[in-house]
Amino acid sequence: MFELDKNVRRLTKDEKKQYNDDGYITGLPVFADEASEDLDNLFHTLTSRLDKSIDLNQTNMWHKASISFYNLCRTPSILDYVEDLIGPNFYQWGGQFFLKEPKDGSVVPWHQDAQYWPLKPAKTVTVWLALYDTNEENGAMKIVKGSHKKGIYKHRINEAKHLVLDQEVPDEEIDEKDVISLNLKAGQISLHDDGLLHGSLANNSDRRRCGITMRFAPVNVKADLSVWPHFETQLARGKDKFKFNPIAKVPTGEATPIKKFQYSKEFEGQW
Numbered sequence: 646m647f648e649l650d651k652n653v654r655r656l657t658k659d660e661k662k663q664y665n666d667d668g669y670i671t672g673l674p675v676f677a678d679e680a681s682e683d684l685d686n687l688f689h690t691l692t693s694r695l696d697k698s699i700d701l702n703q704t705n706m707w708h709k710a711s712i713s714f715y716n717l718c719r720t721p722s723i724l725d726y727v728e729d730l731i732g733p734n735f736y737q738w739g740g741q742f743f744l745k746e747p748k749d750g751s752v753v754p755w756h757q758d759a760q761y762w763p764l765k766p767a768k769t770v771t772v773w774l775a776l777y778d779t780n781e782e783n784g785a786m787k788i789v790k791g792s793h794k795k796g797i798y799k800h801r802i803n804e805a806k807h808l809v810l811d812q813e814v815p816d817e818e819i820d821e822k823d824v825i826s827l828n829l830k831a832g833q834i835s836l837h838d839d840g841l842l843h844g845s846l847a848n849n850s851d852r853r854r855c856g857i858t859m860r861f862a863p864v865n866v867k868a869d870l871s872v873w874p875h876f877e878t879q880l881a882r883g884k885d886k887f888k889f890n891p892i893a894k895v896p897t898g899e900a901t902p903i904k905k906f907q908y909s910k911e912f913e914g915q916w
């Protein structure tokens with residue numbers, strides 16, 4: 646495991662309240678400065694396996710494919726923070742990269758995850774782990790504080806090529822005074838609620854910007870398999886007394902996803 650920041654801890658009462666009131670927490674320490682090279686190596690090792698014709702941002706479920714990605718997502722301090730928000734019994738169902746190379750022009754439009762995820766109840770916590778320092782210059786993720794309490798916003802389809810997602814809430818709907826940039830040092834994480842409006846602008850700097858997202862949900866969250874047939878879970882902590890969802894195997898080797906949704910069995914042959 647990569648060297649941990651010596652300031653890793655549990656969430657405070659105020660931070661838990663902030664998550665409930667505002668829908669996010671940011672700047673949480675996980676990995677030490679000394680781990681930056683390891684994070685960079687992980688990025689290069691995993692992503693270099695992807696065929697050049699495939700857009701990394703359009704792949705997902707790396708935790709079902711790659712043992713090193715899976716192990717990163719099982720870092721006890723990350724799970725501690727998540728447990729402090731959603732309790733002791735939870736699973737992981739998603740794991741992906743959000744990459745913006747310098748000046749690649751890609752933008753993540755404003756959106757709410759819960760609006761298109763067929764998961765009930767909507768209780769997923771997203772961990773966004775910074776692999777590199779990220780701020781407004783290189784397109785850090787932004788959120789609209791408190792928007793998770795305002796219900797589902799109307800999203801429209803926009804299939805413009807530079808957009809990482811084809812659904813967006815128009816800029817006019819966003820109250821600028823509530824927008825916060827989640828600036829992170831490499832090795833830090835933010836956490837956000839699945840009802841929170843978030844997105845990110847282009848990376849106009851000369852520095853790579855990349856985060857890994859890990860999606861964790863309490864075991865009582867059930868997926869509608871008629872919408873997402875490939876949905877599978879891996880227990881991250883505690884027990885699953887409900888067994889509502891299909892289970893993915895823990896990877897025993899290294900495979901590479903080539904799209905957003907794949908069954909874990911599709912990776913097995915490569916391990």
Ligand SMILES: O=C(O)CCC(=O)C(=O)O
Nearest residue numbers: 743753771786844845858
């Ligand atoms: O990294 C970004 O800019 C967006 C990430 C995102 O949309 C998400 O975590 O759901």
